[in-house]
Amino acid sequence: xxxxxxxxxxxxEGEFATxxxxxxERVVSLMLMDEPVxxxxxxxxxxxxxAMEKVEEQAALESLAYLETxxxxxxxxxx
Amino acid sequence: xxxxxLAVEGSLELSVRVEEGRFAALSVINRRPLSIxxxxxxxxxxxxxxxxxxxxxxCRMAQGLASAQAMExxxxxxxxxxxxxxxxxxxxAETVLEHAGRxxxxxxxxxxxxxxxxxxxxxxxxxxxxxLALYPDGDWMRPGGGRLAPDLPQLTRRLAEAAxxxxxxxxxxxxxxDLSSWQHWVEQGKTSGALLARSIQSRGWADFGASLVKPxxxxxxxxxxxxxxxxxxxxxxxPTWDGAPQVTGPFARYAGHPLVASLGQGLMARLAxxxxxxxxxxxxxxxxxxxxxxxxxxxxxxASGAGLGVVEAxxxxxxHRVELEQGRVTRYQILAPTxxxxxxxxxxxxxxxxxxxxxxxxxxxxxxxxALDPCVACKIEVA
Numbered sequence: 001x002x003x004x005x006x007x008x009x010x011x012x013e014g015e016f017a018t019x020x021x022x023x024x025e026r027v028v029s030l031m032l033m034d035e036p037v038x039x040x041x042x043x044x045x046x047x048x049x050x051a052m053e054k055v056e057e058q059a060a061l062e063s064l065a066y067l068e069t070x071x072x073x074x075x076x077x078x079x
Numbered sequence: 080x081x082x083x084x085l086a087v088e089g090s091l092e093l094s095v096r097v098e099e100g101r102f103a104a105l106s107v108i109n110r111r112p113l114s115i116x117x118x119x120x121x122x123x124x125x126x127x128x129x130x131x132x133x134x135x136x137x138c139r140m141a142q143g144l145a146s147a148q149a150m151e152x153x154x155x156x157x158x159x160x161x162x163x164x165x166x167x168x169x170x171x172a173e174t175v176l177e178h179a180g181r182x183x184x185x186x187x188x189x190x191x192x193x194x195x196x197x198x199x200x201x202x203x204x205x206x207x208x209x210x211l212a213l214y215p216d217g218d219w220m221r222p223g224g225g226r227l228a229p230d231l232p233q234l235t236r237r238l239a240e241a242a243x244x245x246x247x248x249x250x251x252x253x254x255x256x257d258l259s260s261w262q263h264w265v266e267q268g269k270t271s272g273a274l275l276a277r278s279i280q281s282r283g284w285a286d287f288g289a290s291l292v293k294p295x296x297x298x299x300x301x302x303x304x305x306x307x308x309x310x311x312x313x314x315x316x317x318p319t320w321d322g323a324p325q326v327t328g329p330f331a332r333y334a335g336h337p338l339v340a341s342l343g344q345g346l347m348a349r350l351a352x353x354x355x356x357x358x359x360x361x362x363x364x365x366x367x368x369x370x371x372x373x374x375x376x377x378x379x380x381x382a383s384g385a386g387l388g389v390v391e392a393x394x395x396x397x398x399h400r401v402e403l404e405q406g407r408v409t410r411y412q413i414l415a416p417t418x419x420x421x422x423x424x425x426x427x428x429x430x431x432x433x434x435x436x437x438x439x440x441x442x443x444x445x446x447x448x449x450a451l452d453p454c455v456a457c458k459i460e461v462a
Binding site: 003004005021022024026031032034044046050052053055059062063066067069070071 | 083085087088089112115118130133134135136137139184196199200203204207455
């Protein structure tokens with residue numbers, strides 16, 4: 001997807017993880033990840049349902065904070 | 080397996096109506112967060128570029144570099160050729176990953192084959208961090224140019240690995256380059272691309288999706304700048320040029336290639352265009368790595384002015400426009416490929432409407448949507 005919103009890992013089970021972003025929980029595949037994933041990590045999700053990469057916590061929080069301000073402004077949200 | 084997108088990630092919602100056996104109406108609801116870029120206002124140039132690369136991290140290289148280029152144009156910066164070559168390499172690496180990703184992850188679904196996750200993982204290992212072999216400090220998107228210190232052995236090794244995966248998993252050998260090698264490749268049907276081509280052929284869909292919508296031509300920057308400068312949002316949401324919608328992406332770039340041209344303008348030509356571009360991109364990368372020399376970059380401070388960044392990204396032409404005052408963004412606009420290709424009267428609409436829907440209209444629409452390759456999740460309803 002165009003916008004890559006970091007999603008926080010709530011739990012992992014084998015090759016899958018439950019992630020959360022803006023209050024929405026989703027189950028994603030970890031099969032394309034090249035590094036171990038743990039609870040609390042932030043992941044970028046792509047191509048339907050695959051986690052593609054890990055994002056550092058600070059960068060993830062900055063992106064989420066930015067998006068939160070944009071989404072709070074009716075002029076900046078989805079058209 | 081596919082999960083619903085978050086509202087903020089955006090989506091396309093397509094409703095198609097079939098009447099008397101033909102596609103009779105199409106409604107396109109574009110839920111991409113188009114105005115998100117306008118919220119860059121007030122950011123410092125470098126921060127806006129970083130934010131761009133981070134927020135749009137699916138096509139990070141194209142977005143980050145279009146942004147950096149827009150800042151540099153606004154500030155009157157000229158980059159050394161080496162930086163230009165390095166940036167071109169990064170965008171091509173992203174294009175290779177995206178195009179090969181279609182073959183390994185998306186097309187298998189159309190032809191009842193398993194997705195090729197291991198191959199995609201190997202390809203990502205070679206190309207996802209490609210920028211670090213050029214810009215070891217990770218500052219590839221810095222306006223003015225990052226610290227360019229090419230590691231030629233690493234670049235060569237990564238490219239060889241990528242070429243091996245593509246050759247084996249996407250083409251099962253040499254990439255077809257003309258009609259005769261294409262036909263042979265399709266008949267062999269050894270990979271998902273070849274199987275998809277065979278399926279399109281056997282269903283009689285090769286010419287489906289052809290339309291009078293023209294490939295987006297090169298546009299002189301002053302003309303494009305003027306159009307964007309006076310735009311209040313309608314041009315970036317539903318762009319036209321010369322009074323008509325245009326199509327952008329691999330087919331628009333390679334419509335004149337002998338193989339693509341010999342296959343017409345429909346689904347088959349568009350599939351071939353993506354594969355021709357994949358093969359050409361890898362070859363071009365192998366030439367480019369030898370043209371890059373070290374460069375320290377230049378400091379970018381307090382620029383004022385307006386500038387355009389224009390990049391041929393995997394999905395098509397991506398344009399960023401910025402207005403800066405004393406190094407801070409006062410206006411930011413993005414014109415992206417999805418808005419050209421999914422214009423309500425554009426390539427999708429003209430490729431569908433009036434044409435015979437056949438006995439599998441849902442699947443037919445899905446094929447054309449995949450060929451036009453939206454950058455967001457796409458919900459399709461055919462009734």
